[in-house]
Amino acid sequence: xxxxVSPGRALEAVREAFVAYARGEWSMPPKVYVPAYPxxxxxxxxxxxxxxxxxxxxxxxxxxxxxxxxxxxGLVLLSDASNGTLRAVLDAGAVTxxxxxxxxxxxxxxxxxxxxxxxAVVGAGVNGKAAARTFLARGLEVALYDVDPERAASAADxxxxxxxxxxxxxxxxxxxxxxxxxxxLLTEGALQPGQHVSLMGADGPGKxxxxxxxxxxxxxxxxxxxxxxHNGELVHAVEAxxxxxxxxxxxxxxxxxxxxxxxxxxxxxxxxxxxLAIQDLAIAxxxxxxxxxxxxxxxDL
Numbered sequence: 001x002x003x004x005v006s007p008g009r010a011l012e013a014v015r016e017a018f019v020a021y022a023r024g025e026w027s028m029p030p031k032v033y034v035p036a037y038p039x040x041x042x043x044x045x046x047x048x049x050x051x052x053x054x055x056x057x058x059x060x061x062x063x064x065x066x067x068x069x070x071x072x073x074g075l076v077l078l079s080d081a082s083n084g085t086l087r088a089v090l091d092a093g094a095v096t097x098x099x100x101x102x103x104x105x106x107x108x109x110x111x112x113x114x115x116x117x118x119x120a121v122v123g124a125g126v127n128g129k130a131a132a133r134t135f136l137a138r139g140l141e142v143a144l145y146d147v148d149p150e151r152a153a154s155a156a157d158x159x160x161x162x163x164x165x166x167x168x169x170x171x172x173x174x175x176x177x178x179x180x181x182x183x184x185l186l187t188e189g190a191l192q193p194g195q196h197v198s199l200m201g202a203d204g205p206g207k208x209x210x211x212x213x214x215x216x217x218x219x220x221x222x223x224x225x226x227x228x229x230h231n232g233e234l235v236h237a238v239e240a241x242x243x244x245x246x247x248x249x250x251x252x253x254x255x256x257x258x259x260x261x262x263x264x265x266x267x268x269x270x271x272x273x274x275x276l277a278i279q280d281l282a283i284a285x286x287x288x289x290x291x292x293x294x295x296x297x298x299x300d301l
Contacts, residue, residue, distance in 0.1 A: 001094035004287040007137040010102040017282035022252030047277035054281040058092040062180045078284045099279035101130030104198040107271035108174040112196035120172030124155035128178035145169035181207030188213040193266035202233040222272040232274040
């Protein structure tokens with residue numbers, strides 16, 4: 001997957017997926033969570049588009065790295081939508097990292113200030129490194145922070161980024177948070193005028209990276225209202241009765257020109273990502289573009 005899909009191609013593929021979904025050309029049933037708490041959860045994510053169907057069966061077990069296991073594991077199944085035959089079986093961890101990094105940077109580019117010079121990623125795990133790698137591919141220098149300084153330093157050295165302090169990272173004009181979402185990172189008043197933050201960690205029940213009072217003082221965007229308002233960052237504000245559907249804009253609507261993105265230099269923008277199956281489909285299709293060239297193992301029925 002990593003050989004087949006560059007960070008730049010992943011970003012363009014994810015952009016195309018958001019646009020196709022916003023135009024009604026792709027469809028996506030709701031994500032299904034199968035909780036295995038407190039250890040983690042299983043997720044089933046289907047989508048249909050571009051003559052193909054995808055199903056991602058993926059896990060999220062945050063305590064796994066302590067056991068020497070990946071947090072995210074699973075499979076992505078890609079099928080031909082004209083006859084139902086299986087075309088490929090892909091590694092869900094790699095697909096997830098590519099599309100999560102792409103969505104983080106795509107939203108930052110779309111909603112952040114056009115003249116932004118500084119970018120930072122909080123969280124130096126697999127998905128955090130994917131976001132940093134995507135920022136770097138887009139020509140931005142990246143500050144990388146993690147609660148584990150050694151992990152941040154190792155990741156920064158691997159990627160050609162800069163290990164940063166917590167405060168340094170949180171001051172970036174384009175900020176990506178890629179934490180497990182078990183603790184509030186952005187308290188009330190943490191964000192400054194003109195900042196953008198892509199909130200990538202709170203992708204399931206009980207998770208949050210930003211305080212409700214801080215979230216509602218920003219201009220809010222999300223990947224999909226239905227998911228975000230039930231299992232994402234936004235659910236806490238919705239349940240508190242301080243956030244309604246009309247206060248939130250989906251990223252796809254901005255990309256197709258139906259809704260406005262940032263409207264002022266000093267506006268603070270937030271993007272809540274829950275992770276969409278259409279993004280997984282986009283990455284799977286991008287990988288298939290190079291399957292023959294790279295001699296990838298695919299299913300030929």
